[in-house]
């Protein structure tokens with residue numbers, strides 16, 4: 001019995017001894033830079049209850065530079081008799097001290113700008129002089145200096161601004177304030193700039209609101225707004241018209257017949273380029289002017305070639321019926337030679353309402369009947385570009401645009417006038433974005449006749 005008790009007792013002692021173990025505790029895993037702190041560590045031989053039986057010396061292997069931020073690998077080893085323990089730790093040397101910004105002013109009394117009207121310095125305990133890393137901002141009447149050191153310790157210094165800015169910034173749009181976009185064509189922002197009396201260039205602060213749906217025809221407005229740091233706001237808009245290209249066959253009840261008299265001229269090719277771009281067909285009432293080549297091009301591109309007058313000399317052509325027909329026959333011979341066909345549409349020089357023919361009383365009354373008897377259809381106009389009275393392209397375009405109405409619009413312009421040709425694109429763009437279609441005149445087109453004055 002006694003032997004059994006001793007046996008059990010011995011077994012318990014062996015069991016207790018088998019639980020003995022070495023514990024190493026690293027007390028300084030994070031060390032502040034420049035702190036001269038030692039690598040604190042302690043070690044014990046512990047039993048199963050965590051009781052420290054004896055303190056053990058620790059061998060430290062590896063070096064830590066406490067003057068340099070970084071991560072250092074250190075090995076610790078402790079042993080006693082048959083027991084041995086090794087551990088490895090990453091010791092971190094860190095910086096948690098923010099830089100210090102010093103300034104020469106504690107209030108800003110004049111127009112501030114980011115280029116700086118104050119002197120400042122930023123010094124960091126670890127990085128030294130980091131003045132060049134300072135970020136300047138002006139927000140809510142405060143001049144703000146911000147800087148971070150290489151360990152991301154940030155310092156923010158706010159200097160109040162007593163200066164009052166009441167002047168709004170200025171926005172300038174690049175490109176036109178009215179743009180035209182063909183259906184499906186992607187909108188490309190032509191750009192803009194914004195400047196402020198105080199802050200200089202603030203283009204990066206411009207906010208654009210509104211959008212352009214280039215897949216739906218209509219009018220779109222973009223608003224460009226910008227605020228300076230004193231909440232003075234400026235706004236400007238750009239209008240974008242998305243238009244459908246002119247259809248091949250006229251539809252609807254809003255039709256524009258563009259007609260050009262007195263040509264062709266050296267400008268007519270440029271006009272044909274514009275018409276082609278929009279698939280718009282027009283009518284040219286020609287004279288003896290210009291090249292055959294451009295008439296041929298106009299004809300081949302689907303435009304109507306009509307008769308105006310060969311000489312355009314009123315005192316000759318309205319001298320007699322005979323003189324008149326002699327004159328227009330010469331034009332028609334030219335048309336036939338170039339296109340292969342005679343034309344049956346005509347516009348009187350000066351229009352059927354002209355009074356320049358009054359030296360021959362009643363000639364227009366007689367001619368207007370006679371031309372129809374001879375198989376011609378004559379066209380006057382009900383919208384005029386007024387391009388003989390002004391050289392202002394915008395005025396010419398507006399003369400037409402203002403006077404467009406539902407139904408048929410026969411527009412008079414002259415392709416001998418470059419300013420008038422330059423107005424055509426604007427007229428087309430307006431028409432196409434306002435549900436007009438463009439068509440050329442032929443014998444079956446609705447006639448627009450003036451009242452005869454002679």
Ligand SMILES: [Zn+2]
Nearest residue numbers: 261262349350
């Ligand atoms: Zn004319």
